[in-house]
Amino acid sequence: MTIRIYNTLNRKKEIFEPVKQGRVGMYVCGPTVYDSCHIGHARSVLTFDVIARYLKASGFELTYVRNFTDIDDKIINRANQIGIDCKTLAEKYINEFYEDMDALNVERPTIEPRATEHIPQIIKVIEILIGKNLAYQVDGDIFFAIESFKDYGKLSGRKLEDMEAGARVDVDARKRNPFDFALWKSIKPGEPAWDSPWGKGRPGWHIECSAMSTEYLGKTFDIHGGGKDLIFPHHENEIAQSEGAFGKPFAGFWIHNGFVNINQEKMSKSLGNFLMIKDILKSFHPEVVRLFLLSSHYRSPIDFTDKAMNEASTGLNKIYALLERVEEKKELSKINKVEPGKYYKHFCEAMDDDFNTARGIGVLFDAVRNINRLLDESKQGLSQNTIKDIILCKSDILKIGGILGILYESPGAYFEGKKSKSLEKKSIDHVVIEDLVKEREQARKGKKWAEADKIRKQLEVMDIVIEDRPEGTVWRVKS
RNA sequence: GGCGGCAUAGCCAAGUGGUAAGGCAGCGGUCUGCAAAACCGCUAUUCACCAGUUCGAAUCUGGUUGCCGCCUCCA
Incomplete structure (x- = not known):
């Protein structure tokens, strides 16, 4: 190499x-x-x-x-x-x-x-x-x-x-x-x-x-x-x-x-547009900052905008959501030492070429899609081969995360942290959300769809998104 | 004035000689009570423009246009 x-x-x-x-x-x-x-x-x-x-x-x-x-x-x-x-x-x-x-x-x-x-x-x-x-x-x-x-x-x-x-x-x-x-x-x-x-x-x-x-x-x-x-x-x-x-x-x-x-302007004293790290971190998760900055090649100029940061945030959510999805499957929880798989190798090829993190992040998303696809295809249960593939692929994702300095939180902690931060900002109590979600679940059990949808709308206004999964309802903060 | 860089889809962004990664957004589908998430498919016959080299160029050469950086403290 x-x-x-x-x-x-x-x-x-x-x-x-x-x-x-x-x-x-x-x-x-x-x-x-x-x-x-x-x-x-x-x-x-x-x-x-x-x-x-x-x-x-x-x-x-x-x-x-x-x-x-x-x-x-x-x-x-x-x-x-x-x-x-x-x-x-x-x-x-x-x-x-x-x-x-x-x-x-x-x-x-x-x-x-x-x-x-x-x-x-x-x-x-x-x-x-x-x-x-x-x-x-x-x-x-x-x-x-x-x-x-x-x-x-x-x-x-x-x-x-x-x-x-x-x-x-x-x-x-x-x-x-x-x-x-x-x-x-x-x-x-x-x-x-x-x-x-x-x-x-x-x-x-x-x-x-x-x-x-x-x-x-x-x-x-x-x-x-x-x-x-x-x-x-x-x-x-x-x-x-x-x-x-x-x-x-x-x-x-x-x-x-x-x-x-x-916003397409050089940071300068005359424009007074210096963006301090500590201020950015008030609005964005540190890993979002990393993902954003690493998503262009290090030698290219990069434009900091809220839109770009929100996109990076969406991307990070997607990766953590996948990790959470894997964590929820007991048969995938085995922690065996795994050799680097093809995704990590592809990532390294990108990095070997003048530390091309942008290309490397592309590989990361490929790996995420791969696991999601394998899980989608195995609704009836996971075959031994699929389990092996997923564990290998997840291990690659975490290895890549280790180089990029992201994905070091547990998915649970990541999403909980996001929730707390967002609710705190809006001064909404956790319990209020939980209650609304429970209420909606009751309505759904009684097939009172109109009522359930009304509650979902209510939550949406608070930037809360509902996911009804087979195992139960989950709520997330909109990125 | 000198030196250097960049121009790829609606947006962001890889790709430096072999026929356009990835993300976001959008549309269609699967799933779902409906959604969301996820997945599948579609979305650049084309890479600022013009000429040239080559069997073949987004990629090399020359020129044109546009944008930017450094030459002063700056990451």
């Missing part, structure tokens, strides 16, 4: 081969912790969460590093605004990040380093760069000299000459080239600072990732990821720093996820 990954570095899909056979080192740029996480963060984090899960499931021993940028202009500004120190601010948003991502069932990376805890490593890299004449000091600031690094621009496909033409960059007369960037910034009043050979100051934005990835994954590692926007300048600069300092190839594969739009 070979995995093919679209490598931003070469702008094509390439066969994935890690530096060390069987082991993968992956570094992903995490958030700058100065504000709550929005749906765009969720997409990035989920993309790499699924990649990490899949690599592990494929047998790789994975070291997954995702950093927190906990010192930076934005943090300083925000902290000063609110009147608290940077550390407290960062701590607050790191905790929020965990709350959001735990809610979204994101697995923790192997290591989650913070910039402020790696100042010595950062200083060391800067010293090497100065020693190699790739960086220069002006007052207490250190800048990287991009013209001294011959490969500058290879990730983003930029040429220095072209960039200078229509560039909009801060003019800093002290820089040799306008695109030179700060490795170290000297202390300013009211800013946190650390001792360094160049006096008190703090690291620039890009250097932390070079220092921390090297610390935990080595000078050359396999995968470096992040949002598309990070390609330039952030990742370009990381390459310049790391390859400049160590003279070795940095990351073998560069993976970048696409953006999330809101």
